[in-house]
Amino acid sequence: MSNAILAQSINRTTVGHALRILRREYAHNATALNALNKASVELSMTIWSFDGETLVLESRTTIGHKYTVTAQGCDGSCKARGSHWHLQAFELLMRAARIAVQPAKPRMTDEQYAAAVAACDDLF
Numbered sequence: 001m002s003n004a005i006l007a008q009s010i011n012r013t014t015v016g017h018a019l020r021i022l023r024r025e026y027a028h029n030a031t032a033l034n035a036l037n038k039a040s041v042e043l044s045m046t047i048w049s050f051d052g053e054t055l056v057l058e059s060r061t062t063i064g065h066k067y068t069v070t071a072q073g074c075d076g077s078c079k080a081r082g083s084h085w086h087l088q089a090f091e092l093l094m095r096a097a098r099i100a101v102q103p104a105k106p107r108m109t110d111e112q113y114a115a116a117v118a119a120c121d122d123l124f
């Protein structure tokens with residue numbers, strides 16, 4: 001599946017789900033957790049685009065400047081080091097995209113359903 005399709009699958013529900021998962025994962029990493037929380041706020045206020053591989057964020061402080069974030073990190077114009085909201089925004093969107101395309105849990109086959117109904121019937 002192409003990354004463009006992954007990016008198109010992102011919506012509020014998948015981002016919310018990804019946010020909950022990442023917050024749990026970062027429960028013992030205050031720096032990452034703070035960066036993630038800032039990313040969730042900044043993504044709602046900043047103009048950005050994401051194609052499944054590259055996140056482009058318009059700077060809110062320097063008019064016309066754009067930061068580019070990929071799996072390798074931020075472009076050279078970013079002065080932040082370590083875990084910061086640009087990287088967490090990228091991780092959040094990637095996670096949301098992956099959640100969106102996860103297959104639903106396998107359902108029972110007709111035979112399994114019939115066996116379950118029969119087992120219930122045996123109880124009464």
Ligand SMILES: [Zn+2]
Binds near residue numbers: 067075079080
């Ligand atoms: Zn950055």
